[in-house]
Amino acid sequence: MRNFIIRRLLYAIPTLIGISIITFVIVRLSPGDPIRFFVFGQRDITGEDIERLRHAYGLDKPIPLQYVDWLIAMVQLNFGQSFIYHQDAFQLLLGRVPATLQLAVVALALQLLVGVPLGVIAALKRGTWSDGMIRVFGVAGHAVPAFWLGLVLIIVFAVQLRWLPSQGMLTVGKDVWDLPDRLRHILLPAFVLSLTGIANYSRILRTETLDVLSQDFVRTAHAKGLHERTVVFVHALRNALIPVVTALGGILAGLVGGALVVEQVFSWPGVGQFTFQAAIAKDYPIVQAATMFVSALLVASYLLRDIAYAIVDPRIKAG
């Protein structure tokens, strides 16, 4: 197993370097110059000022040299100084990670706590109206755009009903450890972020549960006179959950990526909102730090998934 993990870690290095090159080139070749954008409209700005700023931000070198400088620094977790904030880009990014992780973890919990039971109910009630409703919900969950749903929920539950806050992660003036207040703030964004996952898991669970329920060992369990609940939850569900557990490998990175839209709609001060604003302002160091962070998260989560596969099926490890 150790060799397997080392091998997979070594594979990850060229993947991350490849991502870094692609990101670096795309960001720099996209239309516009960050310094000109930075000073646009400033009175009396001179060509000398522009050159000084370009030098201060290391943008006066050829792109390949800029990349080499950046790569060497990046290995030491130095992603450079943000053009906008004049602070360490990676530290700024790390400051946003807890907010995004908080949202992602709650969304993940909702996906499992709602999606799994819905899938099981749909399978057990196959052909009934509740099965139909859950399947319709499954399709809708995939089809409804997150930004639209988010705006509708804000209008209904924040602006009209005033039950929940419309934005942010904490009421101004509240203590950061005020958990009920935090819960009120996270409810809507976490629900929107989790919706696709809920739909996904309910669909997978329905299919898997139906499949498992038709297998011989379940019939045997019934024949042994076991209680229906024991058959479903102890025998059938354990087996049906295997694809869900393996699918969890990439889900956290997916949630972090998906949070970009949700954070924008709900003014959630996480990595997604931060990266979006940095991209608009052409703040290269932050955009690159964020891309590498999410990529590393993705690579790490796929590595965990592969390890999980290897544990479940030793043939993968051998291959």
Add this chain to the structure above:
Amino acid sequence: MTAKQRTGKVLIAVFAASILVATACTSGGPTASGAPSATAAASATDKPQQGGRIIEGTISDIATMQPVLVNDTSSGRITTLLYDTILIQDPKTGEPVSRMATFSISPDSLTYTFEIKANVNWSDGKPVIAQDWLTGLMATGKSAKTVRKSNFQDIQGFNDFKDAKATTITGVTIDAANPKKWTVKMAKVSCPAIIQLIGYTLPTQVFGKYVTATSKPEDIDTAVENTAPTVTSGPFTFKEWRKGDQIILAKNATYWQGSPNVDEYVYKVVANQTAITNGLKTGELTFGSIQAKDLADVQTVDSVKITKYQNLGYTFIGWNTASPSAVGLADKRVRQALAYGIDMDAVIKAVVFGEATKQVAHHVPVQWAYPTVALEPYKYDKAKAQQLLKDAGWVAGSDGILAKDGKKFSLTIATNSGNQERETLAQVAADQYKQLGIQATARPEAFQGLVTKLTTGDQTLEATIIGWSLGGDPDPYSIWHSSQIPNPATKVEGFGFTFFKDAAMDKAIEQGRNPTDGNCSTAARKANYETFNKILNENQPYNFGYSNNVLAVSQKSLQNFAPAPFQTVYNVQEWWIKK
């Protein structure tokens, strides 16, 4: 149907009904906890109540709390609340008036004398002195990342200090007998200097160590106090910055103009304008600005007050008068036709719901430099526009498209994508110009790319819709002087992307900025700017578009809130919240 199935159906019906009822409700629903009541408006005689919190909504987090490095509106707001300035612009006229210091200008406009008022202290109790202003100036000279160096280039000795050829700035002299008094000598007359010399007054006891003879640029650029100020001179002190979420300031009880009535000022960052509107409606925000499209909706909310005033800027269509593809734009008559041929009043109604004023010259009416002489209003007159085009030799062909010397009149109007207002304006303008027989199309493109094209003189741009913000001194040099016309061949960059130049206009700009007789009086400068605006008005290198209204929305419980074109928080210490 089983009992369970019936229960499920009832629950679904109740949920659906609640959603329907909720969405059908008007915005006059129950007020959120802590939100003000609709009857909270106070009379002028009410005694200010102490306590409470002001929450301003913004769509951008701050970048820094170091005034020298500020290059965005949000950071500017917070540094204004933390660090007071020696002078401010009058909230309504923009003219410089005394704040922390009194000032005088020598008759030749080359020497400026300032004296900090006796009762002005830092939050740590130390007096604010001349050296603190000099520390701000030296920090600007030292910094590698400031965009403000050129503001001070006319101070004697500043350029040598900036280029590390000197360790002091010779033009600044602190009175040996009075540490609160100093003079600034200029290398040449520069009328905008009085606004620029407001500079940055920084606590020397904090930032002095970053501007010593051996300090490096990164010392001031990365100082820890840039993100967590420890000593301030403004009405508030720094408490906490939750990045991307909010900045919390606490009242400065020793503020020289009197302790603020409220305990805290919170700058709340939200994702977009819709979130600001929602926050104002729910009472989560105390004040903020909304877009014109949301005005009708917000007007239905009883708990808020709307204050309108003119924005210090305008949105325009800039014509590339040297365009090799849209050659017609070189002709003044064509540009005038493009002014007569668009119904700007109708456009204002369509694009910004009537919340703007038509512009026909560079300065906006709230600036003192706005001309009092009559300017051609370019009232919509399609027949006159067609006649002018005909006079310029543009005649409609069999397909109805104007052509001259075998070349059809095509026109692409670019604007920055994502800006809904400008995209709509481009589309409406293109539609109206089509009615004149011009093959006009709108083309949205990324703002960053557009900025590079404009400032480098990219000749693929024929017409561009963007906007100018005109805060500060009304000097139009950087936009309209011929030296600011970009030249791709010589790599000269600038904001003169219309390529329009006029010797008389150059002279008027120069005399308004650096008068040979040293006369920087408002009257003398205004006369020059009238000449300048008349030339622009006649030649129409821009269709000057319109100047939006700022729509400031505040909770009715907020008292003494009186934003004006040049200042919003100038009297924040007097604001109070009626409970």
